[in-house]
Amino acid sequence: MNSPRIRHNDYSVLSPPEIGDWQPYLPVSVVIAAYGHQDKLDLTLAALAAQTYPAHLLEVIVVDDGTDPPLTLGEIRPDNTRLLRTTPDSRGRSNARNAALEVAEGHVIHWLDADMVTHHDEVEAHMRWHHLADYLVVMGYVRYVDEEWPAPAEVHAAVSAGAGEKLFDLDASEPHQWIVNLGERTDGMRTAKNMAYRVHITNAASVNARLLRAAGPLSTELVLGEDTELGYRLAQHGAAFILEPGARSWHLGRSMMMRDREQVTRYNAVFVPDRVPHMRWQRTHPRRQYLVPYLDVTVEAAGATYEDIRATVDGVLASDLHDVRVTLTGPWASLAEDRRAPQHSPNLDLLLVHGLYRNEPRVRFVERTPRSAVPVPYRLLCPPGWVPRPDVLRRLLADAAEHGYGLVSIALDETDVVVTARLEHTGAFARARLLAAPGEALDDVVEEVAGTYWLDGATWGFQRAAEATATKPGTSPAGGRDRAETARLKADNERLALRVAQLTEELDRLRAERPPSSHVRRRRLFR
Structure with missing residues (x-):
């Protein structure tokens, strides 16, 4: 079946036949x-x-x-x-x-x-x-x-x-x-x-x-x-x-x-709510972890230094987005440690990373990047050595959810080559895979079904590992004061939006308990 491409959930592109005036076959x-x-x-x-x-x-x-x-x-x-x-x-x-x-x-x-x-x-x-x-x-x-x-x-x-x-x-x-x-x-x-x-x-x-x-x-x-x-x-x-x-x-x-x-x-x-991360109004505890996190941050560890990987992972784990998971990809199953001189072990950096996080429940180790983060709704593919400030992930996801973006590309460095991080919406990429024609770029289909967007990493608060280490806790880099104020205002808006969602749910419950107000109203709802 050559299915039309529905953007978000706007199924207006579909024109169903009149009941009784078509020939079913399924x-x-x-x-x-x-x-x-x-x-x-x-x-x-x-x-x-x-x-x-x-x-x-x-x-x-x-x-x-x-x-x-x-x-x-x-x-x-x-x-x-x-x-x-x-x-x-x-x-x-x-x-x-x-x-x-x-x-x-x-x-x-x-x-x-x-x-x-x-x-x-x-x-x-x-x-x-x-x-x-x-x-x-x-x-x-x-x-x-x-x-x-x-x-x-x-x-x-x-x-x-x-x-x-x-x-x-x-x-x-x-x-x-x-x-x-x-x-x-x-x-x-x-x-x-x-x-x-x-x-x-x-x-x-x-x-x-x-x-x-x-x-x-x-x-x-x-x-x-x-x-x-x-x-x-x-x-x-x-x-x-x-x-x-x-x-x-x-x-x-x-x-x-x-x-x-x-x-x-x-x-x-x-x-x-333990299994449905989109129920944000139920996930209000500032430090709780859940069966299905809201965000998976995937970091390619193979070929990177221990210091760069640690800076990125520690930055993610310090985020004020509490329901987050880190996925580290690399040849973990084949790691070998020298039992006499471990400091000279092959793949020493990976051994150090594995030793540092093997007992951290929010970090998992996989051999290669999974095709999808399902059932986690969002995945951030972040190169090692780049560190999001504590409020970045929460603000980034709030912005992506508000606009419904299927892909947000974050420009981190544009010297010789463009270094990017990618925030992917799991459902948008899944739909794109269902609809993509042979040879068609998946990102192009995501643009059609959900939209894509580019943003500047430095403006949003991504730092190099060395810069993140140099920034003392409680201080902001140059220009950080304005960004901090913007982040505070956005956080206030998010809290208000959460409260509106809670009140709306409560209003729905009250309406459901009250009988319809008129005969005309009842017939309109079931026409």
């Missing part, structure tokens, strides 16, 4: 993890049996996650429906979905909860986007109903007639208010940039299967919030995220978040 696997509630599962399958998407392109995989007595497939269901069961040692929602992913044959995986009643064209509304590009995640609109359920035959008849909206009382239902608010704030996710991953919620989302398998399955270590974490990893593999109002479903009953918002939020705030 197969889709609908994956349903179920535990209990046979009555709701029967309604979910009955609605799927009435989809407008061609039956020969639709498979449904139901995974029973340990129900006793076991679940069965209702009489009204799509033709190509199968039932799997988890084992006692592989229970949990993520395990169930991963089991289905292993056997799914579709070009697209459509997550669906076992208590959803889809409208007749729900699958088609998703799939019309996936026919346009092969790196998409699509999220539908859900309304929550808490009333007596109709019979499976009644659901199938209504959905078959294109009258799924008449199955339940729209005025008495609730929208997924958080998704609605997110869509309204970001023009349907088009302006969401790095935060677009948050729209991935596995009750009604679809994902390109190849992209999903590249990003890895759902995390079985997370009991809640696993869909958000997977959405983040999909973003680091180049995904673009689409919010599709035409993909409509009813949710039978209120969600866990609606029933127990405070405790679910409290739980997720502990486990999810």
Whole structure:
């Protein structure tokens, strides 16, 4: 598939066909993890049996996650429906979905909860986007109903007639208010940039299967919030995220978040931010380290002096950006130390570097530079002997995130050759690799999908190792006073932006708990 090049998350370059006025050809696997509630599962399958998407392109995989007595497939269901069961040692929602992913044959995986009643064209509304590009995640609109359920035959008849909206009382239902608010704030996710991953919620989302398998399955270590974490990893593999109002479903009953918002939020705030560095409002401790850092600084150690490598690494570790990791590349596995005269050992500089940092948990040693820093969202490739002042990395990442740059090139020295450091956005480079034509320069594609930028290293606070050593702690080099004041003001702005993000999240929660104010408003949100 020759996919169009989406810049950031602005999918306006895609023009999906009108529902009912096109010819699909891609197969889709609908994956349903179920535990209990046979009555709701029967309604979910009955609605799927009435989809407008061609039956020969639709498979449904139901995974029973340990129900006793076991679940069965209702009489009204799509033709190509199968039932799997988890084992006692592989229970949990993520395990169930991963089991289905292993056997799914579709070009697209459509997550669906076992208590959803889809409208007749729900699958088609998703799939019309996936026919346009092969790196998409699509999220539908859900309304929550808490009333007596109709019979499976009644659901199938209504959905078959294109009258799924008449199955339940729209005025008495609730929208997924958080998704609605997110869509309204970001023009349907088009302006969401790095935060677009948050729209991935596995009750009604679809994902390109190849992209999903590249990003890895759902995390079985997370009991809640696993869909958000997977959405983040999909973003680091180049995904673009689409919010599709035409993909409509009813949710039978209120969600866990609606029933127990405070405790679910409290739980997720502990486990999810450890794996999602973009959740900056949750990573507020000035010295904490996390499972997935925000920045990886990669330094090519081979051929450099111990002093230059140490100056660079120590400068990075002294940064006021706390969630940072250093990757040192070199022939570490083949290092040999002279046991009688170690000062004359071959590769002495590398031995000294390894000895200095081998017990530093923020430093890792690899043989060669990895192609990608995934799942870390940013990587700085920094030549040894160049030292960022303590505030540089934080300011650099804040600037890159604000503008959405896929690549920031930092000019360090321009005497004989241009010496540069490179700040790479992992998701932008992943998307560029998906889209680059044979022989096309990757940086050129990054410019198209995210933008590139050059800046002056000295102005931003990169120093040579000798200059950094000569600068006493607490002082600034010539011209540093203005830069320090600028850095202070930017830090203040960042703190204010963080507070705004926190207040916005809180406002969303309050709005979600309050019923819509008018009949007209409710219908507009679910048109």
